[in-house]
Amino acid sequence: MKYEPVIGIEVHAQLKTESKLFCGCSTGFAAAPNHHVCPVCLGLPGTLPVLNRKAIEYVVRTCIALECEVSPASRFARKNYYYPDLPKAYQISQYELPIGRNGKLTVRAGGKEKTIRIHRIHLEEDAGKLVHDASGGSCVDYNRTGIPLMEIVTEADVRSSEEAVAYLTSLRSILQYIGVCGANMEKGEMRCEPNISVRPVGAEEFGTKTEMKNLNSFRAVRLGVDFEIERQIDAIENGERIVQETMRWDEATQTTQTMRSKERAHDYRYFPDPDLVPVEVSASVLELIRAKAPELPEPRRVRFISQYGLPEYDAEVLTGSKAMADFFERAAAIHNDPKAVSNWIMTELMGCLNESGKTIDECAVTAEDLTALLELMGKGVISARMGKDVFKDMFATGRPPAEIIKDKGLEQLNDETAISDAVEKVIADNPGPAADFRAGKKQAAGFLVGQVMRQTGGKANPKIVGRIIEEKLLSE
Amino acid sequence: MELCTKTASELIGMLRAGEIDPIDIVDSTFKRINEKEPDVKAFIAVLEESARKRAEELKDADRSLPLYGIPVAVKDNMCMRGAQTTCGSKILTPYEPPYDATVVEKLKAAGAVIVGKTNMDEFAMGSSCEWSAHHPTRNPWDLERAPGGSSGGSAAAVAACECAMSLGSDTGGSIRQPASLCGVVGMKPTYGAVSRYGLVAFASSLDQIGPFARDVRDCAMLLDVICGHDPKDSTSIDREPPDHVAALDAGAAGMTIGMIKDLFGDGVEPGVRERVSAAAEVFEKMGAKIKEIEMPIVKYALPAYYLIAPAEASSNLARYDGVQYGMRENADDIVSMFRKTRRAGFGAEVKRRIMLGTYALSAGYYDAYYLRALKVRTLIVKEFEKAFAECDILMSPTSPATAFKLNEKIDDPLAMYMMDICTIPVNLAGLPGMSIPCGLSDGLPVGLQLIGPTLGEQALLRAARAFEIGSGICGMIPGEKTD
Numbered sequence: 027m028k029y030e031p032v033i034g035i036e037v038h039a040q041l042k043t044e045s046k047l048f049c050g051c052s053t054g055f056a057a058a059p060n061h062h063v064c065p066v067c068l069g070l071p072g073t074l075p076v077l078n079r080k081a082i083e084y085v086v087r088t089c090i091a092l093e094c095e096v097s098p099a100s101r102f103a104r105k106n107y108y109y110p111d112l113p114k115a116y117q118i119s120q121y122e123l124p125i126g127r128n129g130k131l132t133v134r135a136g137g138k139e140k141t142i143r144i145h146r147i148h149l150e151e152d153a154g155k156l157v158h159d160a161s162g163g164s165c166v167d168y169n170r171t172g173i174p175l176m177e178i179v180t181e182a183d184v185r186s187s188e189e190a191v192a193y194l195t196s197l198r199s200i201l202q203y204i205g206v207c208g209a210n211m212e213k214g215e216m217r218c219e220p221n222i223s224v225r226p227v228g229a230e231e232f233g234t235k236t237e238m239k240n241l242n243s244f245r246a247v248r249l250g251v252d253f254e255i256e257r258q259i260d261a262i263e264n265g266e267r268i269v270q271e272t273m274r275w276d277e278a279t280q281t282t283q284t285m286r287s288k289e290r291a292h293d294y295r296y297f298p299d300p301d302l303v304p305v306e307v308s309a310s311v312l313e314l315i316r317a318k319a320p321e322l323p324e325p326r327r328v329r330f331i332s333q334y335g336l337p338e339y340d341a342e343v344l345t346g347s348k349a350m351a352d353f354f355e356r357a358a359a360i361h362n363d364p365k366a367v368s369n370w371i372m373t374e375l376m377g378c379l380n381e382s383g384k385t386i387d388e389c390a391v392t393a394e395d396l397t398a399l400l401e402l403m404g405k406g407v408i409s410a411r412m413g414k415d416v417f418k419d420m421f422a423t424g425r426p427p428a429e430i431i432k433d434k435g436l437e438q439l440n441d442e443t444a445i446s447d448a449v450e451k452v453i454a455d456n457p458g459p460a461a462d463f464r465a466g467k468k469q470a471a472g473f474l475v476g477q478v479m480r481q482t483g484g485k486a487n488p489k490i491v492g493r494i495i496e497e498k499l500l501s502e
Numbered sequence: 503m504e505l506c507t508k509t510a511s512e513l514i515g516m517l518r519a520g521e522i523d524p525i526d527i528v529d530s531t532f533k534r535i536n537e538k539e540p541d542v543k544a545f546i547a548v549l550e551e552s553a554r555k556r557a558e559e560l561k562d563a564d565r566s567l568p569l570y571g572i573p574v575a576v577k578d579n580m581c582m583r584g585a586q587t588t589c590g591s592k593i594l595t596p597y598e599p600p601y602d603a604t605v606v607e608k609l610k611a612a613g614a615v616i617v618g619k620t621n622m623d624e625f626a627m628g629s630s631c632e633w634s635a636h637h638p639t640r641n642p643w644d645l646e647r648a649p650g651g652s653s654g655g656s657a658a659a660v661a662a663c664e665c666a667m668s669l670g671s672d673t674g675g676s677i678r679q680p681a682s683l684c685g686v687v688g689m690k691p692t693y694g695a696v697s698r699y700g701l702v703a704f705a706s707s708l709d710q711i712g713p714f715a716r717d718v719r720d721c722a723m724l725l726d727v728i729c730g731h732d733p734k735d736s737t738s739i740d741r742e743p744p745d746h747v748a749a750l751d752a753g754a755a756g757m758t759i760g761m762i763k764d765l766f767g768d769g770v771e772p773g774v775r776e777r778v779s780a781a782a783e784v785f786e787k788m789g790a791k792i793k794e795i796e797m798p799i800v801k802y803a804l805p806a807y808y809l810i811a812p813a814e815a816s817s818n819l820a821r822y823d824g825v826q827y828g829m830r831e832n833a834d835d836i837v838s839m840f841r842k843t844r845r846a847g848f849g850a851e852v853k854r855r856i857m858l859g860t861y862a863l864s865a866g867y868y869d870a871y872y873l874r875a876l877k878v879r880t881l882i883v884k885e886f887e888k889a890f891a892e893c894d895i896l897m898s899p900t901s902p903a904t905a906f907k908l909n910e911k912i913d914d915p916l917a918m919y920m921m922d923i924c925t926i927p928v929n930l931a932g933l934p935g936m937s938i939p940c941g942l943s944d945g946l947p948v949g950l951q952l953i954g955p956t957l958g959e960q961a962l963l964r965a966a967r968a969f970e971i972g973s974g975i976c977g978m979i980p981g982e983k984t985d
Contacts, residue, residue: 065599065600065601068826069821069826070581070599070600070601070826070827071581071587071589071594071597071599071702071703071821071827072579072580072581072587072599072603072699072700072701072702072703073601073699073700074698074699074734074735074736074737075736076733076734076735076736077736104817106816106817106820106863108820108823108837108840110823110825110836113821113825113826114820114821115817115820115821115823116817116820164836166825166826293864293865295816295817295860295863295864295865295868296863297813297814297817297863297868297872300705300706300707300737300814301703301706301736301737302736302737303736303737
């Protein structure tokens with residue numbers, strides 16, 4: 027029998043607000059344990075939450091980007107459960123009235139367009155982190171407690187790991203574009219939990235689903251989802267029953283393992299949080315946020331093609347990340363050959379980034395430096411070959427190209443007398459190839475040019491070298 | 503007359519005139535506390551050392567501060583640095599909060615001297631102060647009787663002149679009912695008028711802090727200090743707070759006062775009914791018009807309350823799990839630790855309400871119980887709105903009975919719950935309500951409840967002050983001759 031996977035995806039995106047969702051504590055990363063805490067986020071008796079309005083603005087911005095309906099009045103609810111990292115023994119979340127509903131995101135997967143419907147987008151607070159020490163004891167770090175998380179839930183529209191990855195890639199790009207989330211999966215800024223089930227092709231009813239956690243990269247998503255789909259198909263083929271449970275992707279063994287059974291659904295006893303008033307987003311506020319909404323990846327891609335005359339491929343790669351597209355536009359605003367800028371970004375810059383494992387945000391080369399390098403090559407101060415080496419140096423040191431060229435004495439040699447001298451020496455030393463060239467063997471020129479370059483330490487302008495060789499040998 | 507028996511406004515007059523210093527009041531107050539506490543037991547913690555230090559500091563402070571040098575007691579569910587906050591519970595013993603509640607900050611800024619933390623039913627759940635994990639408090643009018651609750655300690659301390667005024671909290675009547683039973687003035691302001699920040703939550707949508715005092719003027723003075731918008735409490739009302747003291751002397755002439763007939767029914771003791779009816783005559787004498795009002799919906803208030811309040815409490819009290827603070831009963835695994843700690847830490851009434859609330863919020867029961875109770879609540883709000891379309895304020899008994907004997911109702915939760923039958927509708931509607939003494943019945947104080955529209959505190963205080971003048975009942979002190 028042929029089976030069809032049915033997948034819905036829950037994403038938790040950590041919002042890039044300065045302070046936590048319900049108190050003034052910093053959301054800063056990597057502080058010593060329990061340094062970003064106060065009576066409110068510790069849930070001490072008597073404290074009350076006060077909503078961070080910035081977080082609402084970020085969620086509304088996301089709702090607009092994902093074409094959701096924005097509730098004019100949404101509510102926070104308490105999700106009650108006991109766990110040592112949850113200081114109030116309830117999480118402030120949203121239940122009946124989320125901020126956003128009924129959106130969609132169209133992605134390209136396998137050469138086809140696919141629309142994934144968004145079920146809901148809501149806001150909630152993160153819990154703390156348990157730290158188990160060597161003595162077998164456990165400690166709680168509450169730094170993360172109260173950090174705003176936006177939960178984005180799709181309908182069960184995803185049909186393959188490829189579509190899942192395409193959705194997540196596109197979502198990440200959008201979240202970065204609208205500036206609400208760093209969306210780095212490795213850093214946990216964006217966590218994804220697919221719900222996976224399979225059913226015979228043509229069946230109406232959904233199969234029993236499992237939820238998967240600990241997918242910390244797109245690669246893990248692809249491998250994990252594929253693994254789980256196959257595991258479920260194998261189980262069904264073997265006459266087993268799929269159990270509703272939470273699976274954990276194990277990076278080491280590249281398999282999924284049962285975390286906990288969800289057969290008996292937990293009763294979270296949700297009810298509206300009486301400490302918080304309804305969140306109102308009026309039509310005028312919505313319009314204000316809409317008016318300020320930044321350009322999204324798709325329109326920007328189209329614009330890159332029309333405005334800069336870039337090929338489809340270039341536009342797609344460059345707009346895949348907001349930071350990369352911004353870098354391109356800064357450089358293209360200075361240098362009037364956008365295709366050259368694009369080439370250098372896509373080959374040299376991205377090459378260096380891949381090699382070093384750095385992101386564009388961590389890159390020391392500025393758009394100004396890159397265009398300065400392009401200008402220097404255009405003016406013939408250095409050759410294109412030399413330019414690539416200079417770029418590597420720029421990437422490694424962050425120094426401007428002119429400085430590197432000067433320090434290393436890499437300026438191109440354009441002095442005709444000096445080149446002429448070198449050419450004469452090469453002709454004298456290599457009578458054979460010189461004779462060949464005279465006899466009409468044009469290929470011999472390459473060898474002679476190479477020898478001149480070697481003589482001049484690679485600095486001679488190859489165009490001038492070629493011209494002088496020709497003049498010398500053919501005019502004799 | 504000893505300083506401790508004087509009202510705050512009398513003391514302020516003497517302090518400003520330079521006749522006495524704050525330390526004189528503190529001396530008199532702690533002398534009184536030492537005399538009365540063995541019998542009354544109004545306090546969980548008496549803070550003599552810090553109070554004396556404060557009185558010394560105040561010597562050089564600005565004497566025009568609104569509560570300059572006034573001894574004030576604070577219910578033990580309001581957080582304050584330097585003292586424990588136990589909420590009358592074992593599970594928070596010991597717990598010392600690292601911050602001051604907004605009301606405590608305001609008291610300190612107003613120049614008050616905080617003399618102690620008062621006894622209460624555990625987590626404010628109870629109507630007699632007998633559910634305190636520490637000890638019961640006794641009614642200063644009759645030591646065999648309960649002071650009411652849950653703010654019984656705050657009411658008894660004021661009645662016994664152990665302080666001039668105090669703060670209580672009122673979720674279903676926890677200020678007004680003990681005020682009534684102890685013969686003092688107590689007010690529950692409009693929901694949102696006073697910040698809840700630092701008040702340990704029982705039922706967040708109902709809890710409200712309010713003042714106790716021996717007369718209406720003092721009550722207004724304390725209200726002026728504690729009310730006002732607080733950015734730390736999202737449910738606090740954002741407005742310029744009015745001057746409640748200034749509104750006091752406008753008189754009751756021309757006011758229409760509605761008598762809620764449904765709260766004068768069978769469960770009300772004849773002595774109480776008589777006194778409250780007589781109060782209506784006093785109002786008429788003062789130029790007010792009395793109008794009988796029917797509000798049949800109020801009979802559903804009690805059941806609705808006992809779904810909404812426990813539901814919220816079940817969630818609010820979930821944080822007492824032994825992880826961060828308070829009591830912990832160790833066990834081999836985390837879930838057993840949670841269970842053992844909560845089993846040993848909470849008393850019977852708190853457990854009863856956690857069970858009730860957990861049940862009401864459970865999947866499959868939510869709509870039938872919690873949601874339905876919210877609908878009743880909405881109907882009650884509407885019914886009050888209708889009444890206030892024709893009346894300026896409303897009146898009823900505060901408590902259907904005078905102070906009952908200790909242990910009389912402790913084994914009968916329903917009988918205990920009935921003590922709040924007149925006060926609960928006011929919390930559900932978020933309205934201001936106050937209790938003022940309107941005489942004695944068999945030697946025990948009877949309380950008159952006045953209910954105002956949203957933010958109608960000024961009208962309440964004005965009518966209450968007119969009643970004091972018209973009836974001559976003002977500043978009753980147990981053991982002293984009263985008219």
